Amino acid sequence: MADTKVSTEASVVRPGGDPGGREGRPSVPAVRRHGGRRATAGSGRMAALLVSPTLLVLTVVVLYPTIMALRESLYGPKGLDPDTGFISSTEPFVGLQNYADVFGAAGERFWNAFWNTTFFTVVTVGLETVIGVSMALIMHKAFRGRALIRAGILIPWAVPTAVSGLLWRWIFNSDGIANTLIGHQILWTTEGFHARVAVIIAEVWKTAPFVGLLVLAGLQVIGQEVYEAARLDGAGSSRQFWHITLPLVKPALLVAVLFRCLDALRMFDLPYVLIGAQKTSVETLSMLAQNEASNVRFGPAAAYSVLLFLYVLLIALGFVRLLGADLVGDAGAGRGRRRRMVVSRRREVTT
Template identity: 75%
Template sequence: MVTTQNLPGSVDRPTATAQKRAAGPDARGSRRRATSGSAGLAALLVSPTLLVLAIVVLYPTIVALKDSFYGTPGLDPRTGFVRDHDPFVGVDNYTGIFGEAGERFWNAFWNTTFLTVTTVALETVLGIAMALIMHRALRGRAVVRASILVPWAIPTAVTGLLWRWIFNSDGVANALIGRQILWTTEGFHAKAAVIIADVWKTAPFIGLLVLAGLQVISKEVYEAARMDGASVPRQFWSITLPLVKPALLVAVLFRTLDALRMFDLPYILVGAQKTSVETLSMLAQDQAANVRFGPAAAYAVILFVYVFLIALAFVRLLGADLVPHRRKGATA
C-alpha cells in the first residue's frame, strides 16, 4: 500500500487502494474490454494457422479413423458376389493385431520402438558433444559449425542413397572394417545401418538446439564456479546440464516424435518389406499400397495414439514445457 507522510506543507495524496475505489466499476469495465479486445485480436491472428492445421491434420485424422472401421472389398459370403464397397467391420482391424495376423504388426511396433530409443539416445549424447564443441571460442569455429550442421541440411532421401552406397557389398564400410557384410539385407546389421545413418543425419539437430541453450548461460556463472574450485566435469553436471535442460528436453521430444514416424530412411536404405527394419509407417504404407485401406488406417491411428502418448509423457513427467507458465505474482 502506498502512503504519504504528513510533513509540513505537504498535500495529502490518496493511497493506491483509495485510487482503485475511486476508479469504480468504470475502470474495471475498461480493463475487461481491453482484455477481451486483445483476446479477439489474438484469435484473429492465429485463425489462419488453426485453419491450415484443421485441413492438413484434423481432417485426415478423422478420415483415417473412419476408414479404420472398414475392411477390404472382396467376395460377400452371403451372396457370392464381389462387393462394390468397403464392408463395415467395426473394430476387427484393431483386434486383429492380437491374433495370428498381428505378428507383422508387433514386429513393426518393436522395430519402431527399438530404433527410436537407440537413435535418440545416441543422438542426444553426440548432440550435446557437438554443442559443446560449437560453443567453444576456438579458431575456425564458423567452419566447425558449418561442417557439423551439413548432414542435417541434406534431404533424407539423399542421405539414404548416400549411405546405401557406403554400405554396399563393395562399399566404404566393408573396406574399412575388412569384412564382407551385407548391410542392406535381413539381420541386425540392417538395423545397425539404419541407426548409423539416422544418427549421422539428425544428431546435429539436437546439437543446434542445445547450442542455443548454451548461449544464454552467463559467463559469470562459470567464473564463479571456477573461483569456488569446481572442476570442468562438476561445472558440466551442476551448471551446464540443469541450465540447458529446457532446450534439451524440447530437442529430445521433437526428435523422438520424428523417429517414431520413421519411414523414408529405412525404406530407401534397406528396402520395403524387410522384417528387420520395417516400422509402423512402412507397414501402413505397404497395406495401403496393396489396397488394404482399412488395416492401413488402423495402423496409422495406432501410431498416432502412440506418438500422442509419448508426447504427453514428456510434457507431464519430464517437464518439457513447450509453453512457459506465468509465475505467480507476475503482472501483465
C-alpha cells in the same frame, strides 16, 4: 478554497454516502474498470483473430485426415461378397475387427514393426543426445575456424533424407567403403541385425546435428560469469558440466529429445530407401501402414496409422507433462509477483 477543491477531487463518493469507502480510501472509478474489461475483451478477440488461420490450417491438414483415418479403420478390404459370389464394389463394415486382429495371429507383423520402431527410437535418440551435446560443446568453444566447424557439423542435417539413404546405401554396399574399412564382407542392406545397425548409423549421422543445434542455442544464454564463479570455487570441468551446464541447458535438451522422439517414431523414408520394403528386421509402423495401403488394404492400413498416432500422442503427452511442470510453476510464480506488485501499489496510493 484551494485545499477544499483538492480534497473534493481526491475523494469519490460511493453509493450509500460514504466518501472514500469504509476506511476513507479513494476508490477506482467505474469507468476505468469498465475500460479495462473492454481492453481485455478486445485483446482476446484480436488474439482469436490472429490464431484462426493457423487453427483452420490445422483443421484441414490434421483434424480432417485423422477423422477420415478413424472412419476408414472400421472397414475391411474389398473381397468376395458371400451373398452374390461376386467381388464387392464397396468396403464391408467390420467395426473394430481390424484392431482385434492386432492382438491375434494376424498381429505378428504389427508387433514386429512396433518393437522395431521402439528399438530405433530408443537407440537413435540416445546416441543422438550424447553426440549432439558433444557437438554443441565443441561449437560453443571459441577457437579459430569455429564457423567452418559449425557449418561442417550442420551439413548432414541439411541433406534430404532420401539422398542420405542413397548415400549410405552406396557406403554399405557389398563392395562399398564400410566393408573395405572393416575388411569383411557384410551384406548390410539385407535382413538381420546388421541391417538395423546400418539404419542406426545413417539416422544418427543425419539427425545428431539437430540436437546439437538446439543445445547450442541453450548454451548461448549461459553467462560466462557463472563459470568464472565456479572456477573460483575450485570446480573442475566435469563438475561445471554436471552442475552448471547440464541443468541450465536442460530445457533446450528436453525439447530436442521430444522432437527427435516424435520424428523417430514416424521413421519411414530412411529404412525404406536404405534397406527396402517388407524387411522384417527394419520394418517400422509407418512402413507397415504404407505397405498395407499399397496392397489396397486401406482398412488395416488406417488401423495401423491410428495406433501409431495414439502411440506418438502418448509419448508427446508424457513429454509435455514433463516440460510443462516448470512452465506452470514459473507462470504461478509470475502471477504471485504481479499480485504482490498490485497490492504494494494500492498501499502506496492509499498512504
